[in-house]
Amino acid sequence: MSAPSLGDFEQIVLLAILRVGENAYGVPIRAEIAACTGRDPAPGALYTTLDRLEEKAMVTSRLGDPTPQRGGRAKRFFTVTAGGLAAVTQAQRSYQRLLKGLRLLGGANAT
Amino acid sequence: MRREKAAQLILSLVTPQEIAIPTIGDLAEEASFRGSASFWPDVGRTFASQLWRDLCSCPIRLAILALSGFPLILIWSSLLLYIVILPVAGMIALLQLVGIWPVDHIGAYTIGPMMLAGTAPWTNWLFAFTTYAISPLFVGYYLAERSGGREIAAALANVTFFRVLGLLGLLVFKENLHLVDRPLPFHLISDFFLITGAILCRFRVLGLQHHARPHNETATA
Numbered sequence: 001m002s003a004p005s006l007g008d009f010e011q012i013v014l015l016a017i018l019r020v021g022e023n024a025y026g027v028p029i030r031a032e033i034a035a036c037t038g039r040d041p042a043p044g045a046l047y048t049t050l051d052r053l054e055e056k057a058m059v060t061s062r063l064g065d066p067t068p069q070r071g072g073r074a075k076r077f078f079t080v081t082a083g084g085l086a087a088v089t090q091a092q093r094s095y096q097r098l099l100k101g102l103r104l105l106g107g108a109n110a111t
Numbered sequence: 112m113r114r115e116k117a118a119q120l121i122l123s124l125v126t127p128q129e130i131a132i133p134t135i136g137d138l139a140e141e142a143s144f145r146g147s148a149s150f151w152p153d154v155g156r157t158f159a160s161q162l163w164r165d166l167c168s169c170p171i172r173l174a175i176l177a178l179s180g181f182p183l184i185l186i187w188s189s190l191l192l193y194i195v196i197l198p199v200a201g202m203i204a205l206l207q208l209v210g211i212w213p214v215d216h217i218g219a220y221t222i223g224p225m226m227l228a229g230t231a232p233w234t235n236w237l238f239a240f241t242t243y244a245i246s247p248l249f250v251g252y253y254l255a256e257r258s259g260g261r262e263i264a265a266a267l268a269n270v271t272f273f274r275v276l277g278l279l280g281l282l283v284f285k286e287n288l289h290l291v292d293r294p295l296p297f298h299l300i301s302d303f304f305l306i307t308g309a310i311l312c313r314f315r316v317l318g319l320q321h322h323a324r325p326h327n328e329t330a331t332a
Contacts, residue, residue, distance in 0.1 A: 026137035043141075043153045044160025047134055051126075051164070063133065069143075071115050073136030 006091050010058075012037065013049050014088045017059060017078050025064070025075040026050075050078060058084030115139050118154045124263050124313050125161040128320065165264035176254045176265045177272035180305075183253065187246040196241055247301040251308025258309075262316070266309030270302045 006014070016032040017024045026046065034040045053059045064075040080088075115135055122131040134157060142150040166173060251266050258265035277298060 026134065027140050030141070042156050042160070043134075043138060044156040044158070047130075047157055048160045048164045051130065063129070070136035070140050073115075073132050073139070075136065076130070076133035 006058075006087050009041070009045065009049055010053060011088055011091050012041075013046065013053065014058065014080055014084055017080050018085075018088075022077075024078045029078070053084065054078075056083075057081060058087060114150065118150070121154065122158055122161070123317055124310060125158055125165060127260075128317060162264060162267065165261040166268065169259070169261070172259065173261065173265055173268040176258060177268040180250055180254055180269040180272065181276070183250045184242075184246045184301075187249050188242045191245055192238060192241045196237055243298075243301040244304045247305035248308040248311075251305035252312045253308075255309035255312035260316075262309045262313040263306070266306045270305060273298070273302070 012033055013029065016029050016036070019036070020028045020032050026043075029050075030041055030043065030046055033046075050059065050061070054061055059078045059080055061076050061078050064077055066072045066074045118138070119128075119131055119135045122135060126134070135154070138150060138153045138157070141153070251269070254265045254269060255262035
């Protein structure tokens with residue numbers, strides 16, 4: 001069975017969660033996306049994408065302890081599920097296959 | 112902190128509270144190093160995104176709700192006007208006419224006979240108040256209750272449908288085009304009350320969820 005398809009921004013969010021690791025909540029995820037892509041994602045787009053990924057069972061979320069720095073509001077931490085990992089891996093393999101033979105990345109994919 | 116609480120309340124209109132609370136926490140944290148000017152625009156953009164997502168997530172259900180709003184407003188207006196409000200108004204007018212109504216000013220005695228004669232302008236206001244305020248408020252609440260957690264989206268779909276319908280009506284009946292430049296369009300008032308009804312329903316849902324939540328979870332929130 002093939003993994004469900006992912007949009008571009010969904011892939012970016014999944015990869016950012018994987019890169020941030022254990023501390024993946026809204027603020028560092030957004031910062032990681034901005035650092036890696038050079039685009040600062042709109043918070044609305046990020047949170048709706050996270051909700052959608054959770055509905056698709058590609059990420060899970062849990063609430064942390066409330067902190068005084070955030071006015072007693074808890075952080076919502078995200079973890080990529082096995083299904084999410086499979087979907088993003090498959091999507092990236094598709095990109096790699098499409099890139100193969102093209103000299104877009106300085107010849108690295110030209111084999 | 113008051114700013115965050117207000118933002119949390121606004122975001123709770125379009126997303127569950129357990130998501131709204133950490134989201135506002137994130138936005139407040141970001142505002143602490145990006146500058147507080149970014150807070151409200153970020154809240155606004157998050158609100159708009161969630162609302163748009165609600166609108167797109169179940170279009171058929173929202174379309175049915177939007178379509179059913181029009182006959183519902185007509186039915187509610189008729190029921191309220193002819194069964195409740197006008198009989199009560201008529202009774203007041205009658206009491207004023209026979210002098211029992213304990214209001215001692217000139218207006219009370221002039222309005223009664225005019226109303227019975229069907230020429231009183233305040234009956235028009237009663238009609239307008241019922242049609243453009245009370246009925247939309249009830250209908251907004253009623254539709255929101257049936258929206259499956261998408262209260263504001265249901266109201267917005269309804270308002271959009273009414274506006275499109277109104278625009279088509281104006282295009283078909285071109286002689287009414289002069290009504291567009293009214294200084295205070297009644298339609299905007301009905302939109303306001305319809306959305307207010309939906310917001311009241313949403314607050315009721317949030318209140319019920321708050322009471323249903325276990326005590327320790329509420330403390331975390």
